[in-house]
Every structure is written in C-alpha cells, then in structure tokens.
Amino acid sequence: MPLLLFSLLLHAYLGVRLLPALAAWPWAQTLLGLILLASMVLTPLGLMARRIKAPVLADRVAWTGLLFMGLFSSLFVLTLLRDAALLTGWLLLATAPTAFALPALTAVSAWSAVAVAGLGLLMSFFGFFNARRTAAVVRVDVPITGLPAALHGFSIAQISDIHIGPTIKRGYLQAIVNVVNKLGVDMVAVTGDLVDGTVADLAPHVAPLAGLSSTHGTYFVTGNHEYYSGVHAWIVELERLGLRVLMNEHVVLAHGLVLAGVADWSAGYFDSSHRSDPHAALAGAPADSPVKLLLAHQPRSAVEAQKAGFDLQLSGHTHGGQFWPWNFFVRFQQPFTAGLNRLASLWVYTSRGTGYWGPPKRFGAPSEITRLRLVSV
Numbered sequence: 001m002p003l004l005l006f007s008l009l010l011h012a013y014l015g016v017r018l019l020p021a022l023a024a025w026p027w028a029q030t031l032l033g034l035i036l037l038a039s040m041v042l043t044p045l046g047l048m049a050r051r052i053k054a055p056v057l058a059d060r061v062a063w064t065g066l067l068f069m070g071l072f073s074s075l076f077v078l079t080l081l082r083d084a085a086l087l088t089g090w091l092l093l094a095t096a097p098t099a100f101a102l103p104a105l106t107a108v109s110a111w112s113a114v115a116v117a118g119l120g121l122l123m124s125f126f127g128f129f130n131a132r133r134t135a136a137v138v139r140v141d142v143p144i145t146g147l148p149a150a151l152h153g154f155s156i157a158q159i160s161d162i163h164i165g166p167t168i169k170r171g172y173l174q175a176i177v178n179v180v181n182k183l184g185v186d187m188v189a190v191t192g193d194l195v196d197g198t199v200a201d202l203a204p205h206v207a208p209l210a211g212l213s214s215t216h217g218t219y220f221v222t223g224n225h226e227y228y229s230g231v232h233a234w235i236v237e238l239e240r241l242g243l244r245v246l247m248n249e250h251v252v253l254a255h256g257l258v259l260a261g262v263a264d265w266s267a268g269y270f271d272s273s274h275r276s277d278p279h280a281a282l283a284g285a286p287a288d289s290p291v292k293l294l295l296a297h298q299p300r301s302a303v304e305a306q307k308a309g310f311d312l313q314l315s316g317h318t319h320g321g322q323f324w325p326w327n328f329f330v331r332f333q334q335p336f337t338a339g340l341n342r343l344a345s346l347w348v349y350t351s352r353g354t355g356y357w358g359p360p361k362r363f364g365a366p367s368e369i370t371r372l373r374l375v376s377v
Contacts (some may be wrong), residue, residue, distance in 0.1 A: 003044040010076065010216030011040035021113035023370050024090050032117050038066040049166060055201065063360075070127060070323070070359030073119040076332035077325055082112045125317055127323050127361035134175040135354045135367035137183065140340055142312055143348050147376035148290050150255040155185040156368040157214065160297075160316030161353030163225065165196030168355050170205040176369060183371050187216040187253065190243065191316045191351065193265060199233040210241040218243045221261040223297040223317065223358075227270040246295060248280045258282070258289040260310070265298040276301060278308040291374065299336045299350045306346040309363025313348045314372070320352030320365035323353045327365050338365070 004328025015036050022029035046065015052058035089105050157180045164173060180188060190209070195202055212218045220243045226234050235245050244251070246261025253259055260281035263329075268275030278294060278301060285292065294310045296302070298317045305313045320338040330337040336350045352368050 003047065004041075007040050007044045011036050011072070013043060014072075014075055014079055016278075018075075018085060018113045021110050022117075023197060024110060025114070027264040028114065028117065035071070039072045041128040043069045043072055045368050050197070059166050066167060066359045067124075067128070070361035071120060071124045073323070073359065073361075074123045074127075074363075075116065078116040078120055082116050085112070100288060123323070123363050124361060127359075127363035130362040130366055131356045131360045133170075133367075134172075134179060135369045137179065140349060140372045141375045142340065142349065142372055143377040144291055144311055144347075144374050145377055146290065147374055148240055148255060149376065151257060151291060151374055152289075152376045154257065154374045156184070156187050156189055156293075156314070156323070156370075156372045156374075157185040158189045158191060158314050158316075158349070158351055158372060159184050159354040160191040160351040161193040161223070161319055161357065162355035163193055163196050163353075163357045164202055164205050164355070167204075167360050170208060172355070173205065174211075177211050179369055181211070181213050183369075185214045185371065187259070188212050188214045188218040189295050189314050190218065190220040191295050191314055192221050193225040193316065193353075193357070194220070194223070195229050195234060196225055196357070200232050201302060203237060204239070207241065209238070212243075219251075219259060219261060219295060220245045221297055222247075222264045222267060222274070223296040224264045224266050227264065227267060229342075231267075231270070232273070246281070247274065249278045250281055250285050252286065252289070256289045256291075258285045260285070260292065261295040262301060265296070265301050278288045278310065279303040280304045282308050282310070297342075299334045302335060302343045302346060302348045306344050310346055312374075313346060314351070315348060316351045316353055318348075318350055318352070319357065321354060321362035322353075322365050323361050324365075 016187055019029055019033055041063045046062050046069060048061035049058045079132050088108055158175060220238055222231055238245055248262050250258050250260035262276045262281050263274040265276050292310045294305050294313045296313055296315050299315045302313050318330045318337050321330050323354055338350050338352045340349050351370050352365050354367050354369055356362055
C-alpha cells in the first residue's frame with residue numbers, strides 16, 4: 001500500500017501538470033490520462049511481480065509494469081524540466097510585464113505539454129529497441145607500462161550487468177555468448193549482476209554461460225544483485241557451469257599475469273565472510289608479476305585496488321546511467337560512470353553493462369560487450 005500510495009502521488013503530479021494543458025486536444029488528453037492511470041497501478045505491480053507464484057503470470061506483470069516504469073521515468077523528468085521553464089517564464093513576466101504577452105506563455109504551456117508526452121513516448125520506444133538488441137562490441141586498448149612482449153595483445157572479453165530475470169531470458173544470453181565466442185579472446189570476465197532471481201527459477205536461463213570459450217577460461221565476481229538472489233547457491237551453480245568464481249582471491253595465468261577478483265563492494269553487509277578486500281585478493285601473488293588485473297563489480301573498489309598495487313580494474317554496476325538523465329547522477333555514487341579512466345597508477349574500465357536492470361530501456365547509454373586488449377607502451 002505505501003508503494004501504491006507513492007505511485008498515486010507521483011502520477012497525480014503528472015496528471016495535474018499535463019492534462020489541463022492538453023484541453024485543446026481532447027484525444028491526446030484522454031490518451032495520456034489512460035496511460036497515467038495504467039502506469040499508476042502497473043508500475044508498483046511490476047516491482048512486486050516476484051511475489052506472484054505463477055511464473056508466467058509474474059513475468060507478464062513484470063514486463064508490463066517495467067515498461068510503464070520506463071515511460072513514467074521519462075515523463076516525470078521532462079515534466080520537471082517543463083515546470084522549471086514555465087516557472088522561469090512566470091517570474092520573468094512578473095518582474096518585467098512587457099517582456100512578452102501572457103497568451104504567449106499560455107501557448108508555450110500547451111505545446112510544451114504535447115512535447116513532454118511525445119518525447120516521453122519516443123524515448124521509451126527507442127530505449128526499448130536499444131535495450132532488447134544484442135549488445136555491440138566495444139574495443140578498447142589498455143596501455144600497460146613495461147608489458148612483456150609475450151602479453152602484448154592479451155585479450156579479455158568483459159560482460160557485465162546482464163540481469164537475467166523477468167524480462168531477460170535464455171535467448172538473450174545465448175546471443176551474447178555467441179558474440180563473445182566469435183571474438184576468440186584469451187579470457188572472459190563476468191563482472192557481476194548476472195541475475196535477478198533464484199537458482200531454482202533461473203538456472204535454465206543462465207545455462208548458456210557454460211558455452212563460453214576462450215584460451216584461459218571464464219572468471220566471475222559477484223555483484224550486489226547476486227546478494228539479493230541467493231549468492232551461495234549461485235556460486236555453486238556457476239562453478240558447476242565451468243566458471244571460476246573469484247572471492248577475494250587470485251590465479252596466475254600465462255606469462256605471470258595475475259588475475260584477481262573481489263566480492264561486491266557491499267558484500268560484507270550480507271555475509272561478513274564475503275567482505276570485499278583487494279589486498280587479500282592479491283596476497284601471495286608473485287611479486288614480479290608484470291600485470292595485476294582485478295575484477296571488481298563496483299568502480300569504487302578502485303581506491304583500495306590502487307593501494308594494493310593493481311594495474312587494471314574491470315568493473316560494471318553503473319550501466320552508464322542506462323537512460324537519460326540518470327547518466328548525470330552516477331558520479332555522485334561512483335568515481336567513474338563508463339569507459340576507461342585513470343586513478344593514479346591504476347587503469348579502471350567501467351562497462352555500461354551488457355543487459356539492463358528494471359525497465360527494458362536504454363537511451364543515451366548503449367549496452368556493450370567489451371573486448372579489451374593489453375598493449376605495451
């Protein structure tokens with residue numbers, strides 16, 4: 001009930017601010033009113049769909065609710081921007097009555113309401129297409145000082161934040177696996193937030209991961225969503241599929257390359273034995289290793305990773321913001337939003353994610369399968 005009440009209040013704000021301005025277009029007013037009513041009910045139901053015991057019905061409710069959530073998000077942000085612009089106009093009119101005529105501001109109010117509704121629908125339409133397509137390959141060269149010739153060109157395929165769950169199933173993942181296998185890389189890194197659900201519900205949909213191929217295998221680190229979904233069972237299941245789960249530990253690959261992985265930055269809140277620790281992950285590693293590579297779900301692990309002496313950290317978590325304007329807010333929680341960045345002596349690559357969370361919507365932050373290559377400088 002609190003969630004429904006909250007949804008009612010937010011949608012009421014949109015209705016009050018947009019519907020009266022559409023009076024000149026009764027069909028548009030009616031259509032938007034019906035959309036807001038449906039969204040008001042279905043958005044919170046989509047978030048609570050897991051409670052429905054019938055899997056098919058739960059997925060359909062989740063699909064519908066999350067689609068409306070994505071639309072509502074854009075409408076809400078655009079309405080706030082519209083109101084800020086109109087408020088500026090009213091203040092200007094109050095302080096300088098001759099600046100422009102009142103009918104002009106009234107006309108702007110009406111047409112801007114149409115623009116908000118139209119832009120919200122367009123953003124959701126294109127965002128849906130971008131979210132549901134198979135992620136494109138992003139190629140990145142990472143310069144490593146003193147990299148031995150034997151490791152020049154060492155390649156890594158990174159996939160992250162797929163969020164297999166109500167709207168992402170086996171077929172979506174299989175298409176990702178097919179693309180990764182065509183890259184012919186030396187190793188595959190899966191940097192967390194693979195699932196949104198239990199092993200009992202999602203094991204068949206995660207099974208394609210067993211088909212990933214590379215020279216040195218596939219390595220996985222937990223993300224925060226694994227801890228919402230029964231992390232211990234998932235660790236067992238992923239290792240059964242042939243993935244190596246790195247829990248604050250490391251392995252030594254070809255030519256002395258040290259590959260380490262840490263549990264999610266917040267893992268210690270769920271299980272104290274999983275407390276994320278880049279220093280522990282590197283303990284006992286060869287001191288003369290030419291490259292030390294860390295897999296860490298959240299970019300903010302980079303501070304301790306740099307202190308521990310890593311050369312490169314691969315992360316995800318941010319989704320690059322997933323859709324506008326949230327890409328501008330990631331920086332308040334994480335040091336990096338997307339792409340290759342530098343923290344003192346440490347390179348940090350932050351993937352925008354290979355799937356999506358919640359609304360099937362990506363706008364301004366496309367998904368990616370990343371092919372990274374170590375290059376000598």
